[in-house]
Amino acid sequence: DQQVKQNSPSLSVQEGRISILNCDYTNSMFDYFLWYKKYPAEGPTFLISISSIKDKNEDGRFTVFLNKSAKHLSLHIVPSQPGDSAVYFCAASPRGATNKLIFGTGTLLAVQP
Amino acid sequence: EPEVTQTPSHQVTQMGQEVILRCVPISNHLYFYWYRQILGQKVEFLVSFYNNEISEKSEIFDDQFSVERPDGSNFTLKIRSTKLEDSAMYFCASLLEAVDTQYFGPGTRLTVL
Numbered sequence: 427d428q429q430v431k432q433n434s435p436s437l438s439v440q441e442g443r444i445s446i447l448n449c450d451y452t453n454s455m456f457d458y459f460l461w462y463k464k465y466p467a468e469g470p471t472f473l474i475s476i477s478s479i480k481d482k483n484e485d486g487r488f489t490v491f492l493n494k495s496a497k498h499l500s501l502h503i504v505p506s507q508p509g510d511s512a513v514y515f516c517a518a519s520p521r522g523a524t525n526k527l528i529f530g531t532g533t534l535l536a537v538q539p
Numbered sequence: 540e541p542e543v544t545q546t547p548s549h550q551v552t553q554m555g556q557e558v559i560l561r562c563v564p565i566s567n568h569l570y571f572y573w574y575r576q577i578l579g580q581k582v583e584f585l586v587s588f589y590n591n592e593i594s595e596k597s598e599i600f601d602d603q604f605s606v607e608r609p610d611g612s613n614f615t616l617k618i619r620s621t622k623l624e625d626s627a628m629y630f631c632a633s634l635l636e637a638v639d640t641q642y643f644g645p646g647t648r649l650t651v652l
Contacts, residue, residue, distance in 0.1 A: 458639050460641075462643075467628075467645075467648070468645055469543070469545075469630050469643035469644050469645045469646045470582065470630070470643045471643070472640050472641070472642060472643075475639070475640060477639075515581075515582065517582075519639070524570075524589075524594040524595040525570060525634055525639060525641065526572070526595055527572075527582075527584060527632075527641060528584065529574075529582040529583070530581065531580075
């Protein structure tokens with residue numbers, strides 16, 4: 427089941443620079459997308475979301491971009507901070523009442539001081 | 540800030556034994572979920588629960604699994620006869636109908652020996 431893919435298992439960025447995490451999906455029924463951050467031995471922590479009716483959503487240092495025609499979304503973190511180092515999961519939700527989330531495999535972000 | 544809580548944080552059991560994982564969702568949330576993450580793999584949807592019944596379940600959620608909301612605050616996942624492959628982190632999540640964001644608990648690490 428590869429409906430949501432994060433092709434970069436890891437990313438290393440210098441503090442203060444931009445981090446760009448990418449996610450691709452295949453199911454056109456997905457209409458809501460979320461990014462979660464996860465530390466080891468903890469649950470996923472919600473970061474930011476976007477509905478398919480938008481192409482951009484911004485919250486502080488975090489911006490999510492959605493390109494529906496390419497079935498691609500990205501998370502930008504500017505400026506990156508060492509505390510941002512974690513695994514970032516992209517998740518998608520198909521239309522319907524259950525709102526189940528389909529997760530990607532995650533990208534490990536390391537922000538170097 | 541309200542949060543989802545889960546107990547125990549770590550459960551060790553023998554193969555074939557029954558386990559019950561407990562969750563207390565955020566108090567005004569109406570939708571409840573269980574997910575699991577096998578070590579090194581992606582977070583996978585197990586089941587969604589609304590209005591005291593299962594809304595959707597995945598192929599993983601076979602007859603060995605059951606969920607229950609025994610009172611107004613707890614949400615439980617029972618595995619009747621555990622198998623080695625049930626070893627994973629189990630995450631509970633809850634959602635408020637008006638806001639399409641699932642909030643996750645810290646997880647229960649289940650180890651089946």
